[in-house]
Amino acid sequence: MxxxxxxxxxxxxxxxxxxxxxxxxxxxxxxxxxxxxxxxxxxxxxxxxxxxxxxxxxxxxxxxxxxxxxxxxxxxxxxxxxxxxxxxxxxxxxxxxxxxxxxxxxxxxxxxxxxxxxxxxxxxxxxxxxxxxxxxxxxxxxxxxxxxxxxxxKEFGDDRRCSSTWVREALQRGEVGTAAEVLGRPHHMRGEVVHGAARGRELGFPTANLAADASGFIPADGIYAGWLIDQAGVRWPAAISVGSNPTFEGVSRQVEAHVLDRPEEAVEEFDLYGQFVTVEFVERLRGMVAYTGPEALVEQMCKDVEQARALLSRDTRDGDTREFAS
CATH class of the missing domain: 3.40.50.620 (HUPs)
Incomplete structure (x- = not known):
């Protein structure tokens, strides 16, 4: 073209x-x-x-x-x-x-x-x-x-005409599945991985934080199951957080992805800082909630990871996709 x-x-x-x-x-x-x-x-x-x-x-x-x-x-x-x-x-x-x-x-x-x-x-x-x-x-x-x-x-669509407005409305509600139906593919964001507060790593859930100028419409705050695609085109299953994390004070709104079941032998592959990656949203798991402390948050994050793993194991796509841990 x-x-x-x-x-x-x-x-x-x-x-x-x-x-x-x-x-x-x-x-x-x-x-x-x-x-x-x-x-x-x-x-x-x-x-x-x-x-x-x-x-x-x-x-x-x-x-x-x-x-x-x-x-x-x-x-x-x-x-x-x-x-x-x-x-x-x-x-x-x-x-x-x-x-x-x-x-x-x-x-x-x-x-x-x-x-x-x-x-x-x-x-x-x-x-x-x-x-x-x-x-x-x-x-x-x-x-x-x-x-x-x-x-x-002729206008395309059954009950409602396909439109960019419809996609935005769905994303504003966190309905990434509806957005995907209108788009014909999962909604995604793309941006550089930057250093964050490292709070996820301290809790045992390291994340790739997208820069504030990342492209793509930011969906509603919450936790999502999705994929992180690195610069080599490898698709990694991920639990994605969108929001300011109300459990901690002074955290600005951000998009960060925790890759599931990262194998220890692939540590070097996860030196993502400075890379431009794509984050795809498959399904919203829950809204953003303020927990009583780090322990309660970690307990919920473990549940989020298990739910994301189960959901993504059924989401097959073309390309180099890493296997889930058994």
Missing amino acids: QYFNGLAEVPADFGPSVVTLGNFDGVHRGHQEVLSQLVLTAQKRDARAVAITFDPPPAQVHRPKSAPAQIMSLQDRLAIMAGTGLDAVLVLNYTLEFAQQSAEEFVRSTFVEALRAAVVVVGHDVRFGRDNAGDLSTMQELGEKYGFHVEVI
Whole structure:
């Protein structure tokens, strides 16, 4: 898949193409359906399948204080989109100046002149151009004027339309299983492993602490069963803590993963400090609770580990996954 960072990087002879646009935050099953249909249409027309997305997302530019947190980083979005069969993704830098383009100016410069679009694939609720003045009828009118066909995609979902909003709502409640159903895969965070207070190690449960700038939507506070994937791509079963750990004072909110059944002979493999790892959330085990002291907390953590081990033993995935201790 080709990656164009702005219109200037699109080759002059690029196209013809079949194009769609959107934020694609989470690249959930609805997005995947749109991209799948886009690729099929492009193949039938012997054209390039292209998705246009924005960085930063428009909401962060227009409403920086109230814009929703992103489900995943741009880097992760592009990685997942690359697996859909797209020929190219065009990332447009979204600024207040960019937002002043009229609907026609945007379509002409991007779809027509840069990408030579033969087909534009959109949903019924598409909005574009200054003040979101452009809609589906606008796109269809511009298609007639500039010679491209507009293909309207049906909404994907049974009882509820798949959406990034649905994913965020589920994660805010800690319902990572629901989020996974909408996404089509487990929700994940990615970040550098940094030094923490070492309190988990003192209690017998060493953890890999994600840096505060880790990417990915942080789910509700609580304890989760999931996976830690290291830089080598090895998947380690883990019990994951999200929150401030109310048993101890002065602890800021953090995401930390305790790898289950770490074999002593693999100690060097767990020198994770400075590594960028991925943490996947499979199921929430419980909420965050303040215990009377370290002893009560350790007792509960032992139960959490056993519950996570039992649950993850049934969660099989492709790739190099370490065996559980017998």
